[in-house]
Amino acid sequence: MISLTSPVETWAHRIPAGAKLLALSGLTLGLFLTNRPEVLAASLLAIAALYRSAGTIFLRQGAGHLRMLWPFLLLIAVWHGLTGQIQAGLAIAFRLLAALALANFVTMTTRLTDMIAVLTMLLAPLRRIGLSTRAVELAIAMVLRFTPMLVENGNRLAMSWRARSRRRPNWRIVMPMAALALDDADHVAEALRARGGILPDTDNTRD
Amino acid sequence: MERNMTMIALFAALIAALGLIPSLTLAFGVPITAQSMGVMLAGAILGAKRGALAVLLFMALVALGLPLLAGGRGGLGTFVAPTSGFFLGWPVAAFVIGLIVERWQSGPLGVTVTLASVIGGILVMYGFGIVGMSIALKKTLAECAMLVTAFLPGDLLKAVLTGAITQALARSRPASILSRH
Numbered sequence: 001m002i003s004l005t006s007p008v009e010t011w012a013h014r015i016p017a018g019a020k021l022l023a024l025s026g027l028t029l030g031l032f033l034t035n036r037p038e039v040l041a042a043s044l045l046a047i048a049a050l051y052r053s054a055g056t057i058f059l060r061q062g063a064g065h066l067r068m069l070w071p072f073l074l075l076i077a078v079w080h081g082l083t084g085q086i087q088a089g090l091a092i093a094f095r096l097l098a099a100l101a102l103a104n105f106v107t108m109t110t111r112l113t114d115m116i117a118v119l120t121m122l123l124a125p126l127r128r129i130g131l132s133t134r135a136v137e138l139a140i141a142m143v144l145r146f147t148p149m150l151v152e153n154g155n156r157l158a159m160s161w162r163a164r165s166r167r168r169p170n171w172r173i174v175m176p177m178a179a180l181a182l183d184d185a186d187h188v189a190e191a192l193r194a195r196g197g198i199l200p201d202t203d204n205t206r207d
Numbered sequence: 208m209e210r211n212m213t214m215i216a217l218f219a220a221l222i223a224a225l226g227l228i229p230s231l232t233l234a235f236g237v238p239i240t241a242q243s244m245g246v247m248l249a250g251a252i253l254g255a256k257r258g259a260l261a262v263l264l265f266m267a268l269v270a271l272g273l274p275l276l277a278g279g280r281g282g283l284g285t286f287v288a289p290t291s292g293f294f295l296g297w298p299v300a301a302f303v304i305g306l307i308v309e310r311w312q313s314g315p316l317g318v319t320v321t322l323a324s325v326i327g328g329i330l331v332m333y334g335f336g337i338v339g340m341s342i343a344l345k346k347t348l349a350e351c352a353m354l355v356t357a358f359l360p361g362d363l364l365k366a367v368l369t370g371a372i373t374q375a376l377a378r379s380r381p382a383s384i385l386s387r388h
Contacts, residue, residue: 004282005272032342068278068288069289072289072343075344088345092345096288100287102287103282103285103286104282107272107281110272112271115270115271115272139264140268142213142220143219143220143223144273147224150224151224151227171244174225174244175375177224178248178252178376179379181220181221183380184217185213185214185216185383188217189209190209192212197208197209
């Protein structure tokens, strides 16, 4: 499955994922603590420079990810334009853009494997108190495997719908899709049990 | 144990798949994201705990950077957008829906699930969404509540569909409605 990591290899790809996530948390908190538009505008410019340092293609990709904000920016513009609180409106708009751009920057420059490594590290305390994190790791792998399979099932159901009806496929597809998913869940559960289950203390779970 | 886990994983995958099918048009030709319906279904079918876990698993994968939200969105930005409140309310919504369906065993399944989806998937989820919007947009809770009423018809429709789908599933796969066992 394709992740949102940018295929453009940048210097930020080489920074450890944990450090990036820590910096992101701190900086995002900072963005929400200030209300001064000039500070927020400067932060936004700094983030733009950060994107720019990774190249024009990367900058354009990053800007594309911010498109989802336009209805909110429009709303802020109209609202604060009517009430005349321009300063406050600018602060909100800059903060929205900066917070989203910063979070996206970390996502775009961190590989899925590095993110999973951080997650495993965060789960380590659970292992120390005796809980198994194997189930979590296995569940993540299962979702990654099953999502394309379910999409495939959905597309096939949509095709067979179109073969029999002139109308477009609608919500009725969700029912057979869920039924097929439930059947698959049963089969996979049986297969797992036949191979010794998911608990690590069973003998035959060694790989 | 194995069955619970595969059910949780498969519902997380179902939520993802509902966001990835592009041509799914729910009604009136308006493409409504079926993803929040996946959240309602997870709670209604798996019950409170497993439903919430399925949603949390899905959210973890989004946080890791997979483009699993409708429109190919995902990543850490999902947690700082104006609509993040709704997203963060998902596991709670699934939990509340599951809890109501589990507790009200005597009610007819379709009606129970529809009501539970209205309470969990609309009241609870909008609560989270409104608080999130008011933080991001610096508007009062009442002003944000006005803004989200636009989504109400679509979500009411999804609650009714969740009831209908769960009832149909109970008929074709009775053993799979874990919330009623």
